[in-house]
Amino acid sequence: MPKKSREYDSQKIMIPFRQEGLPTLTEEDMREVDRSMIEEYGIELIQMMENAGRNLARLLRERFLKGDPRGRRVAVLAGPGGNGGGAIVSARHLHNWGASVDLIISRPEEDFKPVSRKQLDIVRRMEVPLHRPETAGRIGEVSAIIDGLIGYGLKGAPKDEAADLIRWANGRDEPICSLDIPSGIGSTEGAVYDPTVRASVTMTLAMPKRGLFDPEAGAFVGELYLADIGVPPELYESMCLKIDVGPIFAEDELIRLR
Ligand SMILES: NC(=O)C1=CN([C@@H]2O[C@H](COP(=O)(O)OP(=O)(O)OC[C@H]3O[C@@H](n4cnc5c(N)ncnc54)[C@H](O)[C@@H]3O)[C@@H](O)[C@H]2O)[C@@H](O)CC1
Ligand SMILES: [K+]
Numbered sequence: 001m002p003k004k005s006r007e008y009d010s011q012k013i014m015i016p017f018r019q020e021g022l023p024t025l026t027e028e029d030m031r032e033v034d035r036s037m038i039e040e041y042g043i044e045l046i047q048m049m050e051n052a053g054r055n056l057a058r059l060l061r062e063r064f065l066k067g068d069p070r071g072r073r074v075a076v077l078a079g080p081g082g083n084g085g086g087a088i089v090s091a092r093h094l095h096n097w098g099a100s101v102d103l104i105i106s107r108p109e110e111d112f113k114p115v116s117r118k119q120l121d122i123v124r125r126m127e128v129p130l131h132r133p134e135t136a137g138r139i140g141e142v143s144a145i146i147d148g149l150i151g152y153g154l155k156g157a158p159k160d161e162a163a164d165l166i167r168w169a170n171g172r173d174e175p176i177c178s179l180d181i182p183s184g185i186g187s188t189e190g191a192v193y194d195p196t197v198r199a200s201v202t203m204t205l206a207m208p209k210r211g212l213f214d215p216e217a218g219a220f221v222g223e224l225y226l227a228d229i230g231v232p233p234e235l236y237e238s239m240c241l242k243i244d245v246g247p248i249f250a251e252d253e254l255i256r257l258r
Contacts, residue, residue, distance in 0.1 A: 087148020
């Protein structure tokens with residue numbers, strides 16, 4: 001079962017619920033959305049990542065930090081790809097909002113993809129302590145852990161430092177909030193690899209990933225939220241889905257699905 005948050009009243013959170021079904025996307029669909037955003041619409045990855053990370057910071061604030069990050073501690077796990085980049089953006093905003101943020105990177109800086117490396121370079125200029133897995137053990141109690149290790153770019157069972165950090169997070173008592181999909185779940189087919197992050201909350205981006213709805217994977221996903229990263233509705237109509245999804249985020253840029 002997902003871990004329970006110690007300080008959360010689900011009745012008080014001010015995020016709209018959407019119960020009717022939305023289409024679900026495979027990794028291939030999502031890569032096509034990304035490509036189209038950049039090549040057809042001129043919306044850059046760094047813009048999408050900013051939206052992803054800012055919505056994640058907001059979800060943390062409302063869901064785990066009692067609406068006020070000041071004086072609270074958060075640990076952020078970041079991998080070298082787009083998933084880690086979004087998590088680092090959330091670290092920046094939570095720091096700006098007064099939280100004490102510890103950032104743990106699963107790979108050396110030189111392994112980071114360019115846009116995620118840029119996010120890392122920014123927080124390095126701020127007072128955000130940076131850790132490698134070897135020093136993560138020194139991090140004291142936090143209100144929540146953000147999992148930005150691996151998203152839909154997962155290839156097979158998590159290994160090396162990513163696997164070590166998944167085990168580290170699962171071994172602690174604090175609730176985990178996964179970005180896009182818990183690290184270790186295949187985004188298309190929902191395979192649950194060993195190890196996989198056992199999230200209390202997952203915030204997926206743009207459109208839900210198909211693997212989140214696999215029954216076995218569901219136990220690792222926890223509450224499921226969907227965040228706006230600025231995809232125009234007509235993109236889905238013209239690209240992969242051929243359906244009119246409408247203005248999904250009309251009421252809020254963050255909605256709860258489950
Ligand atoms: N339009 C979008 O969908 C956006 C996506 N973003 C994020 O970017 C993610 C996709 O980014 P990427 O394609 O860069 O990939 P990911 O960040 O999901 O993962 C790729 C990294 O994980 C490592 N990795 C893969 N399998 C592994 C394994 N088994 N063990 C250890 N390490 C492994 C790879 O070496 C690679 O460095 C999404 O899930 C989402 O979170 C956001 O940054 C912004 C916009
Ligand atoms: K993740």
